[in-house]
Amino acid sequence: MFVEKKSAFEPGNQADGMVSMHHHNSRYSGTKMKAPVDDSAWLSFRSSPRARLDRFESHDILFHEDDPATNLYEIASGQIMLYRLLADGRRQVVDILSEGDLFGHSMTGLYDCSAEALMPCEVRILDRRDIEQSSELLGHVNRCLMSRIEVLHSHAVLLGRKSATERVASFLMRFVPGRGVVGCSGPKADVDQQVVVLKMTRQEIADYLGLTIETVSRVLSDLKRRGIISIEKNDRIKLVEVCRVCKMTGIH
Amino acid sequence: MFVEKKSAFEPGNQADGMVSMHHHNSRYSGTKMKAPVDDSAWLSFRSSPRARLDRFESHDILFHEDDPATNLYEIASGQIMLYRLLADGRRQVVDILSEGDLFGHSMTGLYDCSAEALMPCEVRILDRRDIEQSSELLGHVNRCLMSRIEVLHSHAVLLGRKSATERVASFLMRFVPGRGVVGCSGPKADVDQQVVVLKMTRQEIADYLGLTIETVSRVLSDLKRRGIISIEKNDRIKLVEVCRVCKMTGIH
DNA sequence: CGCGGTTTTGACCGGCTTCAAAGGGAGTGG
DNA sequence: CCACTCCCTTTGAAGCCGGTCAAAACCGCG
Numbered sequence: 001m002f003v004e005k006k007s008a009f010e011p012g013n014q015a016d017g018m019v020s021m022h023h024h025n026s027r028y029s030g031t032k033m034k035a036p037v038d039d040s041a042w043l044s045f046r047s048s049p050r051a052r053l054d055r056f057e058s059h060d061i062l063f064h065e066d067d068p069a070t071n072l073y074e075i076a077s078g079q080i081m082l083y084r085l086l087a088d089g090r091r092q093v094v095d096i097l098s099e100g101d102l103f104g105h106s107m108t109g110l111y112d113c114s115a116e117a118l119m120p121c122e123v124r125i126l127d128r129r130d131i132e133q134s135s136e137l138l139g140h141v142n143r144c145l146m147s148r149i150e151v152l153h154s155h156a157v158l159l160g161r162k163s164a165t166e167r168v169a170s171f172l173m174r175f176v177p178g179r180g181v182v183g184c185s186g187p188k189a190d191v192d193q194q195v196v197v198l199k200m201t202r203q204e205i206a207d208y209l210g211l212t213i214e215t216v217s218r219v220l221s222d223l224k225r226r227g228i229i230s231i232e233k234n235d236r237i238k239l240v241e242v243c244r245v246c247k248m249t250g251i252h
Numbered sequence: 253m254f255v256e257k258k259s260a261f262e263p264g265n266q267a268d269g270m271v272s273m274h275h276h277n278s279r280y281s282g283t284k285m286k287a288p289v290d291d292s293a294w295l296s297f298r299s300s301p302r303a304r305l306d307r308f309e310s311h312d313i314l315f316h317e318d319d320p321a322t323n324l325y326e327i328a329s330g331q332i333m334l335y336r337l338l339a340d341g342r343r344q345v346v347d348i349l350s351e352g353d354l355f356g357h358s359m360t361g362l363y364d365c366s367a368e369a370l371m372p373c374e375v376r377i378l379d380r381r382d383i384e385q386s387s388e389l390l391g392h393v394n395r396c397l398m399s400r401i402e403v404l405h406s407h408a409v410l411l412g413r414k415s416a417t418e419r420v421a422s423f424l425m426r427f428v429p430g431r432g433v434v435g436c437s438g439p440k441a442d443v444d445q446q447v448v449v450l451k452m453t454r455q456e457i458a459d460y461l462g463l464t465i466e467t468v469s470r471v472l473s474d475l476k477r478r479g480i481i482s483i484e485k486n487d488r489i490k491l492v493e494v495c496r497v498c499k500m501t502g503i504h
Numbered sequence: 505c506g507c508g509g510t511t512t513t514g515a516c517c518g519g520c521t522t523c524a525a526a527g528g529g530a531g532t533g534g
Numbered sequence: 535c536c537a538c539t540c541c542c543t544t545t546g547a548a549g550c551c552g553g554t555c556a557a558a559a560c561c562g563c564g
Contacts, residue, residue, distance in 0.1 A: 105401070135387040146358070147359045150364045156407055161344045212521055213544095214545085464552075466552085469511060
């Protein structure tokens with residue numbers, strides 16, 4: 001079975017410029033992308049019978065840190081977070097993956113982090129050995145890994161050098177199509193609004209941003225008070241003026 | 253020209269259990285490594301005339317963030333740091349690379365960070381197009397990228413969730429062969445001592461650990477006062493008891 | 505010895521965490 | 535339909551860790 005990639009602007013649920021985390025494809029994340037790449041070999045491989053499609057519900061754990069790394073996964077739909085734990089229970093969410101992203105690699109034979117579904121997900125389970133044969137497939141895996149590395153670099157900057165407000169602003173921008181992680185292509189239309197649907201609890205956001213739940217909450221309240229966002233329903237946050245949020249990320 | 257990988261314990265400069273950053277190969281970083289992998293194709297490719305060997309001095313900049321990503325590099329000897337800057341000058345060192353590590357990949361056509369030599373380095377300049385042909389070569393690149401991702405995950409935990417002391421302890425352990433980044437294999441001998449030679453200034457260490465220069469200095473002074481380390485010469489730090497440092501990393 | 509750089513130390517401050525309590529929303533049962 | 539519970543989120547008050555600013559110490563070098 002092959003699940004067609006959804007556009008971030010399909011009709012129906014995008015009337016007011018809304019976008020959910022669900023629809024944002026981050027595989028080749030963002031705006032600066034080079035020449036288009038031929039991934040036809042990958043497309044036919046992933047839809048071949050060798051790629052089993054599996055389903056996970058919200059908060060299902062696909063694997064734990066230190067489990068034997070048996071599978072390689074590709075997200076067909078939904079979002080997965082990867083996290084690590086310290087011995088005393090401190091948690092750091094190290095990455096958030098979307099449609100098209102690969103995960104479950106390991107150098108050591110053991111997964112280096114845990115993987116948890118942030119929402120109902122469809123996931124393809126792939127066989128490493130199939131991939132190792134073909135340079136086209138390996139090329140695709142390569143590009144996915146490189147993309148991950150660039151995102152992890154951004155995240156290191158966020159965790160190491162940004163203030164709480166800048167972190168939250170960056171986090172919100174992450175879910176604005178074409179303006180997240182990588183770069184800002186400027187306002188897209190006259191109405192520079194965007195509704196972001198967060199499929200993460202405050203605790204998960206905090207663990208991703210290296211903050212506490214209280215700080216995340218306080219920053220969001222503050223942004224609301226200043227009229228920069230409006231919180232429509234705890235997990236639905238409207239960016240009243242995307243550019244203003246963008247300017248708070250610390251990048252510009 | 254082909255530079256043989258050096259053992260961390262070659263005779264001569266290792267008499268007192270000293271190890272410099274220089275001799276620590278982190279390519280397949282650490283202890284948990286799975287089955288040995290055949291990299292003969294890579295070894296012969298890298299020593300072919302297509303791989304030009306280049307030399308950089310300490311603090312030479314190989315490329316800047318947003319430069320066109322023309323080259324792919326492999327470190328033959330030395331260490332390179334990758335960093336990103338925010339608009340107001342805040343810097344975050346996102347990775348530190350050693351012998352065997354690859355860098356200079358890009359999804360976007362532009363480098364996503366700057367690269368600076370931490371010491372005199374020999375670097376092989378490779379051609380992407382040569383690599384894209386062969387699945388053996390791509391497999392090697394893949395493993396290097398996966399290894400980077402695991403290190404970046406560790407670093408996210410450090411930046412997001414560790415105290416200043418834990419960060420510095422983790423940093424020091426990074427340069428103890430077989431006990432850094434990935435895992436701790438326990439004390440190696442009766443004398444559990446190790447001299448670490450830092451080829452980074454306090455500023456660079458601070459920018460790597462997401463701290464200020466003053467905090468790094470204060471933590472080191474504190475560790476010295478408590479007899480956990482002794483600072484022989486600003487860039488030569490002796491870990492009096494490696495296990496004690498290890499226990500301060502927050503991992504155990 | 506004097507100079508420029510880096511590193512260390514000190515004093516103070518502020519942002520984020522911690523601890524504690526109140527608020528809100530969804531689901532359940534009376 | 536409302537009361538009650540549970541869990542998550544928000545708000546408040548206080549404390550602390552690390553940042554900031556400033557000065558002293560150190561170190562290599564001419």
